[in-house]
Amino acid sequence: xxxxxxxxxxxxxxxxxxxxxxxxxxxxxxxxxxxxxxxxxxxxxxxxxxxxxxxxxxxxxxxxxxxxxxxxxxxxxxxxxxxxxxxxxxxxxxxxxxxxxxxxxxxxxxxxxxxxxxxxxxxxxxxxxxxxxxxxxxxxxxxxxxxxxxxxxxxxxxxxxxxxxxxxxxxxxxxxxxxxxxxxxxxxxxxxxxxxxxxxxxxxxxxxxxxxxxxxxxxxxxxxxxxxxxxxxxxxxxxxxxxxxxxxxxxxxxxxxxxxxxxxxxxxxxxxxxxxxxxxxxxxxxxxxxxxxxxxxxxxxxxxxxxxxxxxxxxxxxxxxxxxxxxxxxxxxxxxxxxxxxxxxxxxxxxxxxxxxxxxxxxxxxxxxxxxxxxxxxxxxxxxxx
Ligand SMILES: Cc1ncc(COP(=O)(O)O)c(C=O)c1O
Numbered sequence: 177x178x179x180x181x182x183x184x185x186x187x188x189x190x191x192x193x194x195x196x197x198x199x200x201x202x203x204x205x206x207x208x209x210x211x212x213x214x215x216x217x218x219x220x221x222x223x224x225x226x227x228x229x230x231x232x233x234x235x236x237x238x239x240x241x242x243x244x245x246x247x248x249x250x251x252x253x254x255x256x257x258x259x260x261x262x263x264x265x266x267x268x269x270x271x272x273x274x275x276x277x278x279x280x281x282x283x284x285x286x287x288x289x290x291x292x293x294x295x296x297x298x299x300x301x302x303x304x305x306x307x308x309x310x311x312x313x314x315x316x317x318x319x320x321x322x323x324x325x326x327x328x329x330x331x332x333x334x335x336x337x338x339x340x341x342x343x344x345x346x347x348x349x350x351x352x353x354x355x356x357x358x359x360x361x362x363x364x365x366x367x368x369x370x371x372x373x374x375x376x377x378x379x380x381x382x383x384x385x386x387x388x389x390x391x392x393x394x395x396x397x398x399x400x401x402x403x404x405x406x407x408x409x410x411x412x413x414x415x416x417x418x419x420x421x422x423x424x425x426x427x428x429x430x431x432x433x434x435x436x437x438x439x440x441x442x443x444x445x446x447x448x449x450x451x452x453x454x455x456x457x458x459x460x461x462x463x464x465x466x467x468x469x470x471x472x473x474x475x476x477x478x479x480x481x482x483x484x485x486x487x488x489x490x491x492x493x494x495x496x497x498x499x500x501x502x503x504x505x506x507x508x509x510x511x512x513x514x515x516x517x518x519x520x521x522x523x524x525x526x527x528x529x530x531x532x533x534x535x536x537x538x539x540x541x542x543x544x545x546x547x548x549x550x551x552x553x554x555x556x557x558x559x560x561x562x
Contacts, residue, residue: 178548185496188361188368189434189537194426201422209415210389210398213422220428221372225347229375231388232416232424236335236358239373240268242414243331243354245387246380247303249274256296257305257333258288259505259515260523265307265333266504274302276513278505280520285460286310286473286530289522290318297326304330308337310532311364311470312460313348320351329353329377338365338372339435339468348466353377359424364434364470364537367423370416388414437540438469444546445472445533448553455561472533473500476560479528485560486531493552498532 201213214232221230233239249255251273257265259278266276277296282289286309293304304323306314314332323330332349334340335358340348349355354377359370375384385395391411396402416424427434442464449458457475476482482499489495503523505515517524533553539545 178551179544180494181545181548182494183496183534183539183545183549183552184536185498185532185534186362187536187538188366189364189427189430191423191426191430193429194423197422197426198419201419204418206418209417209421210395211418211421213418213425214416217421217425217428220425224428224431225350227347227350227374228378229381229384231373231375231384231414232421233371233373233388233414234416235264235360235369236333236356236371237264237268238412238414239356239358239371240264240331240333241271241412242373242384242387243356244269244272244274244303245410246354246375246377246384247329247331249302252300253302254298254300255303255305256288256293256301258307258523259503259510259520260286260309260501260527261307261333261504262335262501263504263507264335265305269303269305275300276504277301278510278515278520278523280522281309281526282315283457283522283526285312285314286526287312287314288319290315290322293319293322297322297328301326301328304328305333306330307333307335308340308348309471310459310473311337311340311468312463313337313340313342313466316342316349316351323353331356335360335371336363336470337468338363339431340470341466345466347374349374350376353380359427364438364468365424365427365431367416367420367427370420370424373414383409387411434537435469437537438535440540440546441535441549442469442472444550445553448550448557449474451554452557452561456557469535472535473530474533475526476529476531481560482529482531485556488559489552489556492556493548495549495552496534499527500530500532501527503527 249272253274331354355374394405506517
């Protein structure tokens with residue numbers, strides 16, 4: 177047996193260059209948002225992904241809220257989204273009085289089942305809100321067909337998929353009207369709390385600057401066009417501090433290292449799980465080269481086996497695995513809205529059987545940790561599946 181270690185579920189990546197960047201940002205005296213480090217980060221993202229307008233915001237939750245405002249959501253509107261997602265996907269639209277219409281998922285990706293969207297559309301539907309679970313892109317081409325046919329905009333909750341690409345090597349969601357990313361501590365690229373909103377719909381860009389800046393035209397002051405800014409619209413405080421943007425900048429510069437280290441972990445899981453392929457399902461690996469290695473999951477045949485796997489792995493090896501999302505429709509708030517667990521049978525069933533394995537950059541850089549993890553996971557799977 178390899179030397180025992182403790183493997184947490186996640187650890188944020190620490191870039192050494194961030195010490196210097198953070199101090200520089202702090203000493204600059206420009207600590208609020210939309211200054212030099214924000215601009216540098218945005219530039220790095222634009223160079224790499226050739227994206228249109230991008231806003232750095234305090235979280236993916238904030239990006240989703242801004243997106244909901246840009247889509248003009250109001251009380252009584254309906255939004256179609258998966259139930260298998262984080263609470264922020266739904267709270268962001270309910271904040272503006274919209275009603276969530278939960279859609280079941282495709283078992284091969286855990287993303288929204290595109291074949292079930294059309295029957296949910298009514299004349300109140302104002303937004304389609306899919307997510308990219310585990311970093312695996314939703315089927316945006318098919319979602320866009322529906323969006324074009326019914327003239328309903330698409331906001332993709334890409335909290336987990338920064339760096340995942342489409343078949344043209346552009347961002348996987350680049351055809352969506354709006355894309356929301358997360359740079360939370362648990363994500364591949366992180367700055368503690370942070371996020372980004374990409375606005376592809378050109379008609380919304382001007383307003384996005386105002387919503388982000390508490391309903392003011394402060395951008396005109398930053399650009400030297402005005403000496404004083406004014407209150408002109410709705411808005412909130414949707415700015416990432418430049419100190420956090422300096423950390424983000426260091427991480428964006430290291431994106432290649434982060435991705436390739438995480439790829440070592442998914443490669444290891446792929447090799448281990450191949451031996452058990454008749455007994456468990458795993459994350460869809462058909463798009464491996466386009467995927468950002470954010471997460472790796474296993475789906476067991478039963479709830480009991482999944483739970484036994486998690487507890488044995490923790491108890492015998494101090495390796496932390498995680499169950500993933502609790503479906504929203506069967507959460508206390510979903511039940512209050514009138515949903516029943518059986519309304520979305522695929523979501524309910526898979527959520528009971530899925531487990532996410534540890535993955536973080538340092539793990540993929542350490543042969544000792546990888547060797548120990550291999551031993552721990554193989555041994556536990558052999559016990560659980562015997
Ligand atoms: C799908 C999804 N959306 C939104 C969020 C919230 O992200 P943030 O913490 O950056 O607001 C998460 C968090 O993990 C998520 O998984």
